Amino acid sequence: MLGNTHFPKKESPADLQNNDDEKELPASEKSLLQKIVRTGLVTSKHDIEVQRRDPKSPLYSVKSFELLKLHPSLLKGVYEMGYNAPSKIQETALPLLLANPPQNLIAQSQSGTGKTAAFVLAMLSRVDPTLHYPQVICLSPTYELAIQTGEVAAKMSTFCANIKLRYAVRGEDVEKGSKLQEQIIVGTPGKVLDWVTKYKFLDPKKIKVFVLDEADIMVDTQGHQDQCFRIRKVLQESCQMMFFSATYTENVMRFANAIAPMSVIIRLKREEETLDNIRQYYVTCNTKEDKYNSLVNIYGGVTIGQAMIFCQTKSMAQWLVTEMINQGHAVALLSGELTVQQRISVLDRFREGKEKVLVTTNVLSRGKYYYSLRFIG
Numbered sequence: 001m002l003g004n005t006h007f008p009k010k011e012s013p014a015d016l017q018n019n020d021d022e023k024e025l026p027a028s029e030k031s032l033l034q035k036i037v038r039t040g041l042v043t044s045k046h047d048i049e050v051q052r053r054d055p056k057s058p059l060y061s062v063k064s065f066e067l068l069k070l071h072p073s074l075l076k077g078v079y080e081m082g083y084n085a086p087s088k089i090q091e092t093a094l095p096l097l098l099a100n101p102p103q104n105l106i107a108q109s110q111s112g113t114g115k116t117a118a119f120v121l122a123m124l125s126r127v128d129p130t131l132h133y134p135q136v137i138c139l140s141p142t143y144e145l146a147i148q149t150g151e152v153a154a155k156m157s158t159f160c161a162n163i164k165l166r167y168a169v170r171g172e173d174v175e176k177g178s179k180l181q182e183q184i185i186v187g188t189p190g191k192v193l194d195w196v197t198k199y200k201f202l203d204p205k206k207i208k209v210f211v212l213d214e215a216d217i218m219v220d221t222q223g224h225q226d227q228c229f230r231i232r233k234v235l236q237e238s239c240q241m242m243f244f245s246a247t248y249t250e251n252v253m254r255f256a257n258a259i260a261p262m263s264v265i266i267r268l269k270r271e272e273e274t275l276d277n278i279r280q281y282y283v284t285c286n287t288k289e290d291k292y293n294s295l296v297n298i299y300g301g302v303t304i305g306q307a308m309i310f311c312q313t314k315s316m317a318q319w320l321v322t323e324m325i326n327q328g329h330a331v332a333l334l335s336g337e338l339t340v341q342q343r344i345s346v347l348d349r350f351r352e353g354k355e356k357v358l359v360t361t362n363v364l365s366r367g368k369y370y371y372s373l374r375f376i377g
């Protein structure tokens with residue numbers, strides 16, 4: 001029984017409590033949300049900590065992208081993205097990632113500090129565009145996170161016409177017996193493992209760079225560690241391992257050392273969390289109409305920049321989208337039935353502000369949400 005009267009005017013209404021005791025968002029969802037709502041780099045006041053096997057070996061850090069001697073087309077892509085200078089983690093990570101002979105790197109820093117941009121730049125500069133077979137594998141824990149990484153790679157390689165990327169995620173099919181021609185494979189562990197070991201769409205011996213991103217989320221995901229190890233096992237010993245994580249627990253480090261032995265380890269201590277623009281509440285409702293009314297009330301009473309609405313079922317999401325469109329809202333639906341390209345385009349439109357409301361099922365969330373609203377900005 002929810003209606004206008006039940007929605008709070010301001011703080012602390014009896015029937016709308018601060019939802020502090022709600023279960024923590026799944027890490028993959030939190031990470032994705034952070035990427036979507038983020039508008040720029042998270043800067044850090046802390047110093048980088050570096051662990052090397054030989055502390056006497058020189059450690060370079062660069063204050064400009066020019067000093068990295070990147071291919072001009074790649075440098076142009078970096079500037080086109082609006083990056084003027086390397087972030088703190090990039091200052092130290094990039095010279096290590098690009099050094100010859102290649103060396104393994106384990107890097108930990110919180111979300112938003114520039115890890116993705118760092119390893120994407122390294123991946124792109126290690127590729128030989130004249131060779132038409134996979135040379136880089138980059139693993140992400142979920143479909144959506146893989147797409148985010150692929151998008152960064154696509155943007156950064158705008159001026160590198162001959163570098164091609166292929167997603168190895170659910171819904172992407174390759175004709176049996178064929179061989180992939182793209183130099184970069186970005187995907188989830190299960191799909192990549194299938195493509196490498198079961199279908200042999202690519203030759204693992206030709207992989208020069210193996211990237212493991214969001215490794216802390218993988219550690220917590222059933223089966224991912226094992227799948228990563230199985231892919232790792234068929235790669236050459238000389239393959240450069242790049243291991244990235246937002247946190248630095250014992251489990252993550254055990255995983256890191258198994259995937260990327262003899263690594264240089266770099267860490268950047270965490271700044272305060274930056275999600276203070278997200279507050280959580282819940283409203284108790286009995287029917288979907290109640291929930292819809294509650295939603296309408298929220299729209300009536302609160303100034304909302306953008307909202308993400310998580311629904312438990314596809315049919316609920318579809319129903320809600322139709323109702324909201326009828327009310328004149330600019331709404332997008334992100335559902336499991338969309339193709340990779342369609343999902344990318346939906347997320348892009350939302351990020352660009354063309355759509356004010358994103359309704360989604362557990363495509364974006366692993367939790368069980370009933371109209372879990374998330375207001376952004």
Ligand SMILES: Nc1ncnc2c1ncn2[C@@H]1O[C@H](COP(=O)(O)OP(=O)(O)OP(=O)(O)O)[C@@H](O)[C@H]1O
Pocket residue numbers: 031034035038039040041042082083084085086087090109110111112113114115116117118246
């Ligand atoms: N050198 C840079 N200068 C300006 N902006 C940058 C730079 N490097 C990255 N960014 C931007 O900062 C934001 C965070 O970067 P990035 O996604 O690489 O961080 P991250 O540590 O990988 O975080 P996450 O794991 O959440 O993706 C992005 O919007 C990215 O485009």
